[in-house]
Amino acid sequence: MSAYLDHAASTPMRPEAFEAMVPWLQHQHANPSGAHRLARDARRAIDEARDVVAAGLGVDPGEVIFTSGGTEADNLAVLGVHDRRGGTVVGAATEHHAVLEPVLSRGGRIVTVGPDGVIDLDALAAALDPHVMLVSVMLANNEVGTVPPLAEVAEVVARHAPGASLHTDAVQAFSWLDVATGAASADLVSISAHKFGGPKGIGALAVRSGTPLSPRQIGGGQERDRRSGTHNVAGIVAMAVAMASTVEQRVATVARVGALRDRLLDGLLAEIPDLVETGGPRSARVVGIGHVCIPGVESEALLFLLEQAEVYAAAAASCASGAMEPSHVLAAMGVPRGVAFGALRLSLGWCSTDDDVDRALEVIPPAVERLRRFAGSAATGPTSVAARVGRGTTP
Numbered sequence: 001m002s003a004y005l006d007h008a009a010s011t012p013m014r015p016e017a018f019e020a021m022v023p024w025l026q027h028q029h030a031n032p033s034g035a036h037r038l039a040r041d042a043r044r045a046i047d048e049a050r051d052v053v054a055a056g057l058g059v060d061p062g063e064v065i066f067t068s069g070g071t072e073a074d075n076l077a078v079l080g081v082h083d084r085r086g087g088t089v090v091g092a093a094t095e096h097h098a099v100l101e102p103v104l105s106r107g108g109r110i111v112t113v114g115p116d117g118v119i120d121l122d123a124l125a126a127a128l129d130p131h132v133m134l135v136s137v138m139l140a141n142n143e144v145g146t147v148p149p150l151a152e153v154a155e156v157v158a159r160h161a162p163g164a165s166l167h168t169d170a171v172q173a174f175s176w177l178d179v180a181t182g183a184a185s186a187d188l189v190s191i192s193a194h195k196f197g198g199p200k201g202i203g204a205l206a207v208r209s210g211t212p213l214s215p216r217q218i219g220g221g222q223e224r225d226r227r228s229g230t231h232n233v234a235g236i237v238a239m240a241v242a243m244a245s246t247v248e249q250r251v252a253t254v255a256r257v258g259a260l261r262d263r264l265l266d267g268l269l270a271e272i273p274d275l276v277e278t279g280g281p282r283s284a285r286v287v288g289i290g291h292v293c294i295p296g297v298e299s300e301a302l303l304f305l306l307e308q309a310e311v312y313a314a315a316a317a318s319c320a321s322g323a324m325e326p327s328h329v330l331a332a333m334g335v336p337r338g339v340a341f342g343a344l345r346l347s348l349g350w351c352s353t354d355d356d357v358d359r360a361l362e363v364i365p366p367a368v369e370r371l372r373r374f375a376g377s378a379a380t381g382p383t384s385v386a387a388r389v390g391r392g393t394t395p
């Protein structure tokens with residue numbers, strides 16, 4: 001029996017999203033920018049999808065820009081506002097690299113977070129001034145699941161940087177939170193379909209009208225000149241179907257997956273001595289992400305043992321795993337380096353089951369015990385523990 005516990009990296013496609021996508025890959029191949037009937041059909045499908053996505057994000061259809069995913073949406077938000085307005089850009093220390101790198105590339109300011117991973121509002125106020133033109137604070141963190149008080153963030157921004165636009169990366173939030181309400185105070189909102197049951201390679205940036213933005217991709221003038229490039233019709237249609245299902249089932253899914261997450265974490269806490277649950281109270285984190293740190297164990301080695309037992313999880317953000325540096329999120333939260341080396345993210349999704357939790361609880365505690373025995377007998381650093389179980393790095 002296997003258990004996939006890496007839904008925050010990518011969650012399986014919903015069958016209805018897959019089915020909706022197939023005709024646009026198989027038979028309906030016209031370019032939606034064309035003039036004939038087949039092109040108009042494709043354009044209509046995009047328009048219908050745009051209505052669904054706009055409703056899910058609480059914006060007008062004309063405020064939705066389809067992108068190739070969350071990374072492009074985040075880049076477009078930060079760089080697009082900066083290209084248009086200049087000034088200073090500001091981001092929280094725990095942002096995804098898709099936000100952090102653009103902020104740093106423009107010489108922006110990074111704001112500290114508290115031990116619970118929530119942005120420090122005093123530090124935010126101190127980082128702001130009238131020259132700040134963009135502030136980016138994510139709606140749910142991809143490693144520990146923390147949800148910041150975005151409306152309060154917006155108030156601080158309005159008070160100290162009245163000309164600034166507020167961007168929120170809602171990529172990890174969409175499955176679990178009513179983004180239309182939760183991101184109502186943001187001017188720009190990023191999402192990515194493969195985190196909520198759509199395909200990889202499609203996402204969107206919602207940009208409320210009046211928000212100044214320069215395009216990053218220029219050419220044929222699609223998306224009202226805000227993002228040129230032939231539309232990914234199949235991806236857009238499938239994303240909308242996945243989004244509609246996510247919104248319709250969200251309340252029930254959150255209740256069901258929340259109970260699974262609690263059983264998983266409580267089971268690990270009961271079985272593994274000294275295990276530390278990361279982040280603030282569970283009620284202040286999205287239900288899909290469980291994060292723990294296991295002192296005396298190195299994540300790389302643990303992930304290897306779990307994989308052998310067909311339990312698939314992650315150490316840090318999936319893009320960052322492979323590096324032996326502890327995650328920037330845990331570092332920003334002040335988790336000691338030695339503890340952060342034992343980070344384990346167990347993330348659940350719309351199709352997670354009790355069997356997944358049972359399997360994880362069956363496999364993880366003995367794997368930890370085995371590694372701790374190795375570590376005790378080796379009296380060496382974490383890398384050599386990884387080497388002893390047969391693996392130095394992850395691909």
Ligand code: PLP
Nearest residue numbers: 069070071096098142171172192
């Ligand atoms: N933002 C967050 C919070 C994410 O978790 C991810 C993906 O891991 C991204 C952005 C990037 O999205 P995509 O994989 O669609 O480029």
